[in-house]
Amino acid sequence: MRVKDKSIIVTGAGGGIGEGIAKRLAAEGAQVLVNDINPAAGQQVVEAILRDGGKASFFAADVTKSAEVKALVEAAVERHGKLDVMVNNAGWTHRNRPALEVGEDEFDKCYAVNVKSIYLATVHAVPAFRANGGGSFINIASTAGVRPRPGLTWYNGSKGAVITTSKSLAAELGPDNIRVNCINPVFNPDTGLAAEFAGGPLTEERKAKFRATIPLGRFSTALDVANAALYLASDEAAFISGVCIEVDGARCV
Ligand SMILES: NC(=O)c1ccc[n+]([C@@H]2O[C@H](COP(=O)([O-])OP(=O)(O)OC[C@H]3O[C@@H](n4cnc5c(N)ncnc54)[C@H](O)[C@@H]3O)[C@@H](O)[C@H]2O)c1
Numbered sequence: 001m002r003v004k005d006k007s008i009i010v011t012g013a014g015g016g017i018g019e020g021i022a023k024r025l026a027a028e029g030a031q032v033l034v035n036d037i038n039p040a041a042g043q044q045v046v047e048a049i050l051r052d053g054g055k056a057s058f059f060a061a062d063v064t065k066s067a068e069v070k071a072l073v074e075a076a077v078e079r080h081g082k083l084d085v086m087v088n089n090a091g092w093t094h095r096n097r098p099a100l101e102v103g104e105d106e107f108d109k110c111y112a113v114n115v116k117s118i119y120l121a122t123v124h125a126v127p128a129f130r131a132n133g134g135g136s137f138i139n140i141a142s143t144a145g146v147r148p149r150p151g152l153t154w155y156n157g158s159k160g161a162v163i164t165t166s167k168s169l170a171a172e173l174g175p176d177n178i179r180v181n182c183i184n185p186v187f188n189p190d191t192g193l194a195a196e197f198a199g200g201p202l203t204e205e206r207k208a209k210f211r212a213t214i215p216l217g218r219f220s221t222a223l224d225v226a227n228a229a230l231y232l233a234s235d236e237a238a239f240i241s242g243v244c245i246e247v248d249g250a251r252c253v
């Protein structure tokens with residue numbers, strides 16, 4: 001039980017990578033507050049965790065809204081008596097296409113869900129971490145933030161902002177015993193965003209072309225990312241802050 005009784009929020013945990021992180025952390029003893037903007041999806045994840053003997057509950061919140069993120073943090077403290085870890089996983093991308101064809105509304109949504117969410121999580125969770133003698137943020141960025149490719153320019157930039165912001169916060173919040181780290185997954189075809197990243201239906205041809213760029217020869221899974229999150233959330237990572245773990249089969253080298 002590597003995170004036994006830790007109080008952990010996972011945002012966007014109603015599906016995809018967040019679901020995998022929530023389940024893995026719960027299996028290792030954490031009390032998980034499953035967040036999503038979609039209550040039906042989030043509740044299903046909670047039910048699955050409870051069926052497996054884990055501890056979890058759901059809290060609906062939009063990570064782009066300050067009052068909702070505040071209420072999310074308060075719910076974790078109220079339900080678990082403290083907050084130890086916040087995994088900022090909720091994310092969104094515009095469809096893969098030329099930069100000039102992405103609308104202003106899509107740009108705004110991308111930066112709200114991917115970047116403003118980090119600002120709001122910081123503003124609202126840091127006081128709870130300070131009250132608890134420290135804490136840990138795990139921000140799900142992307143290989144897109146370090147090895148950008150054409151077609152996802154505004155998404156790539158938003159993930160670059162997540163990475164730089166996380167490093168800056170690690171430097172600033174270290175004296176409060178607050179760790180801030182990122183995980184950069186490579187493409188995962190089994191998620192809600194996969195067709196948007198690919199720019200259309202995931203044909204075998206599209207997948208094969210992308211897979212050929214990953215030295216270990218496969219895509220990432222939610223479990224791959226969850227295992228990295230488990231390490232960063234655990235006390236084994238007590239001296240690890242300001243890093244990005246690439247979960248990418250060496251794609252970024
Ligand atoms: N799938 C990939 O290939 C991949 C690769 C690298 C990084 N990522 C990142 O991983 C994270 C998870 O993405 P995923 O691929 O699992 O996507 P997904 O679409 O499968 O899951 C995202 C979840 O977030 C929720 N969500 C969306 N907006 C929200 C909001 N405003 N407030 C609360 N919840 C919200 C959705 O309802 C959904 O359940 C994202 O930050 C994404 O950028 C994904």
